[in-house]
Amino acid sequence: MTIMFQDLGLSSDLMKAVKRMGFEEATPIQAQTIPLGLQKRDVIGQAQTGTGKTAAFGLPLVEKIEPTNSQIQAIVIAPTRELAIQVSEELYKISYYKRARVLPIYGGQDINRQIRALKKNPQIIVGTPGRLIDHINRKTINLQGVHTVVLDEADEMLNMGFIEDIEAILSNIPNERQTLLFSATMPDPIRMIAERFMTNPELVKVKAKEVTVPNIQQYSLETQEKKKFDVLTRLLDIQSPELAIVFGRTKRRVDELSEALTLRGYAAEGIHGDLSQAKRMSALRKFKDGSIEVLVATDVAARGLDISGVTHVYNFDIPQDPESYVHRIGRTGRAGKNGVAMTFVTPRETDMLRNIERTTKRKMDRMKPPTLDEALEGQQQMTTEKIRTTIDGADLSYYKRSAQELLEEFDSETVVAAVIKLMTKGPDDVPVRLTDEPPAYSRSKNRSPRGKRDGQQRPSGSSKKGTRSYSEKGRSQQRRPYNKKSKSE
Numbered sequence: 176m177t178i179m180f181q182d183l184g185l186s187s188d189l190m191k192a193v194k195r196m197g198f199e200e201a202t203p204i205q206a207q208t209i210p211l212g213l214q215k216r217d218v219i220g221q222a223q224t225g226t227g228k229t230a231a232f233g234l235p236l237v238e239k240i241e242p243t244n245s246q247i248q249a250i251v252i253a254p255t256r257e258l259a260i261q262v263s264e265e266l267y268k269i270s271y272y273k274r275a276r277v278l279p280i281y282g283g284q285d286i287n288r289q290i291r292a293l294k295k296n297p298q299i300i301v302g303t304p305g306r307l308i309d310h311i312n313r314k315t316i317n318l319q320g321v322h323t324v325v326l327d328e329a330d331e332m333l334n335m336g337f338i339e340d341i342e343a344i345l346s347n348i349p350n351e352r353q354t355l356l357f358s359a360t361m362p363d364p365i366r367m368i369a370e371r372f373m374t375n376p377e378l379v380k381v382k383a384k385e386v387t388v389p390n391i392q393q394y395s396l397e398t399q400e401k402k403k404f405d406v407l408t409r410l411l412d413i414q415s416p417e418l419a420i421v422f423g424r425t426k427r428r429v430d431e432l433s434e435a436l437t438l439r440g441y442a443a444e445g446i447h448g449d450l451s452q453a454k455r456m457s458a459l460r461k462f463k464d465g466s467i468e469v470l471v472a473t474d475v476a477a478r479g480l481d482i483s484g485v486t487h488v489y490n491f492d493i494p495q496d497p498e499s500y501v502h503r504i505g506r507t508g509r510a511g512k513n514g515v516a517m518t519f520v521t522p523r524e525t526d527m528l529r530n531i532e533r534t535t536k537r538k539m540d541r542m543k544p545p546t547l548d549e550a551l552e553g554q555q556q557m558t559t560e561k562i563r564t565t566i567d568g569a570d571l572s573y574y575k576r577s578a579q580e581l582l583e584e585f586d587s588e589t590v591v592a593a594v595i596k597l598m599t600k601g602p603d604d605v606p607v608r609l610t611d612e613p614p615a616y617s618r619s620k621n622r623s624p625r626g627k628r629d630g631q632q633r634p635s636g637s638s639k640k641g642t643r644s645y646s647e648k649g650r651s652q653q654r655r656p657y658n659k660k661s662k663s664e
């Protein structure tokens with residue numbers, strides 16, 4: 176059944192904003208959770224990637240902001256800086272006519288600037304856990320007026336290392352609050368932890384046979400570790416994605432891969448948690464405006480990011496758990512668009528592959544790595560396509576005299592073949608250096624602690640204020656199975 180936004184009981188300011196955002200019908204998760212959100216019910220909302228969960232919590236959240244109250248009234252917590260920025264932008268759009276004041280608060284940004292911004296009475300805060308705790312400890316943020324809390328990517332934030340941070344933040348927020356949790360994945364043990372923070376929550380799980388959306392074509396390719404890079408470049412040449420995200424397991428991997436791709440002539444940049452915030456933002460900006468075509472990333476970019484034009488996701492390294500797979504491939508195929516996801520599997524990782532397929536209840540299509548000939552063929556096709564569009568679109572009169580000269584000397588087939596050769600990228604053997612990654616191990620059977628993972632990092636300043644401080648590296652080592660420990664010490 177189609178549900179329109181006007182059926183959901185939203186005010187005219189928000190209806191105008193929804194229209195301005197170009198939304199017509201509500202998505203299923205929006206149709207089901209917006210009324211609950213407006214009734215101030217606690218909600219756990221689980222729906223596939225790219226199906227509009229942000230507006231599902233954002234619309235009721237903004238609706239409940241009291242314009243004359245200058246306290247912080249709502250807070251959204253997100254696991255990464257880029258996601259916090261993106262969610263705050265979406266809330267800003269929703270608030271466009273209502274004029275609720277939204278402020279993102281995240282690590283890597285000048286804290287004094289944030290303190291000044293906090294003094295200007297924002298009503299909605301979107302933040303990453305580490306920086307929020309930093310402000311709580313400095314007493315530069317007052318959460319006593321908060322009536323709505325959202326955990327976006329809730330399972331990630333209640334997972335292992337993050338849970339203490341979340342508990343610390345929630346302990347500064349009045350108990351009589353509305354708590355909303357959203358994610359595309361919600362493993363049962365995490366849901367049980369979540370319910371501890373909630374009052375009689377309604378679980379809204381959009382009925383879908385599959386955890387992943389059907390409009391993403393999913394493939395797996397078995398390949399040796401040493402051959403992965405050639406396979407990737409061939410696929411890029413054949414498939415010529417509009418925008419592609421290549422996921423690597425570690426930060427070193429991402430650095431080496433983006434460098435190697437650049438050496439081979441692809442416009443690529445990397446993003447991971449050890450880069451400065453300025454670098455992270457500049458890579459993402461270039462990717463969004465199309466000045467780079469390949470973003471190489473750790474899982475720091477796996478969750479929530481909504482970048483239109485991402486047609487392909489390549490799992491250069493197979494993800495460490497099924498949830499990560501779901502989120503990574505969900506960077507394509509958003510809002511009903513089509514997408515392609517390719518997962519490289521080394522022979523010793525076939526268990527991991529099966530584990531992912533079991534969880535997603537969907538078998539990936541097996542694909543053979545393309546041969547060099549197929550790659551060259553693909554490149555030729557791209558060239559001929561370019562020639563066709565040039566013939567259709569450009570004024571060629573200026574070039575016709577030279578064309579005639581060539582045609583007097585050679586037959587037309589030879590001339591065109593030479594042009595195609597010149598325009599086609601030949602086999603490239605610029606040497607590149609990639610350190611081998613050991614095969615991934617399956618950790619979901621016994622839920623062993625996660626290995627080194629890239630994600631949100633704790634600001635260095637927090638130790639001074641009495642909280643633990645550990646580097647991103649140290650932090651991920653502190654992550655532990657969520658079933659071993661529950662309350663913060």
Ligand SMILES: Nc1ncnc2c1ncn2[C@@H]1O[C@H](COP(=O)(O)OP(=O)(O)OP(=O)(O)O)[C@@H](O)[C@H]1O
Pocket residue numbers: 197198199200201202205222223224225226227228229230358359478479480481505506509510
């Ligand atoms: N009702 C709607 N009609 C059309 N487009 C929509 C609608 N709701 C949201 N969108 C658009 O769909 C895209 C995906 O939305 P969003 O980022 O909220 O997805 P999500 O469910 O949070 O995904 P993820 O699990 O990856 O975080 C966005 O570009 C958003 O603007």
Ligand SMILES: [Mg+2]
Pocket residue numbers: 228229327479
């Ligand atoms: Mg989201």
